[in-house]
Amino acid sequence: MDSLMSQDSPIQKEPRPIGRKATKVKRESNSSSNTSKFWEEIARQSAMRIEIDMKTQEDKRAIQVEYAKEREYVxxxxxxxxxxxxxxxxxxxxSPETKxxxxxxxRDVxxxxxxxDDGPSKTDWLND
Incomplete structure (x- = not known):
């Protein structure tokens, strides 16, 4: 039951301050929310890093293939x-020996x- 004084009072009541338990619960929920955001960010950055590393490896392989082709050509x-x-x-x-x-x-050329790369030849005409 409300008292008459509370109904007639021109002074507005201030909201009751949050108690220690409620503050602690609120802080812990914010902390777990921040922690989950933190881990999500770490996972996202790890995925991006893996993707960048894979692209770098592909680029290195392509360069090595091109380099091998160039070496073979040279x-x-x-x-x-x-x-x-x-x-x-x-x-x-x-001299006769040098000739x-x-x-x-x-003959080798x-x-x-x-x-x-045809394998051994059955023709012996080069040995004459």
Whole structure:
């Protein structure tokens, strides 16, 4: 039952202050909310980091593949250049042993060019 004084009083009642238990409960609920937000942010950043790392690895692999192709191209060019020099070597002023060496080198170049990775040849015409 309300007293007459409370109904007639011109002074407004202030709200009752929050008690210690209520404050503690409110603080703990905010803390758990903040903690969950914190963990969600960590998970999101971890996922982004993993994605960035994967893209970086893919880029590195692509660069390595391109580098390997370039090395193979340069290696083949060097072989081509060496073969050309071997085939155009002038042996007229060389000793018989040196001429024999360059003749064998030319034979190797011809074999390599004619029988590229085809396995052993059954023709023996290059040995004559």
């Amino acid at each position: 290696r083949k060019e060097n072989i081509e250049k060496k073969d050309w020099e071997t085939m155009t070597m002038d042996t007229s002023h060389m 024999q060496f360059w003749k064998l080198e030319r 011809i074999r390599r060019r004619l029988f590229r």
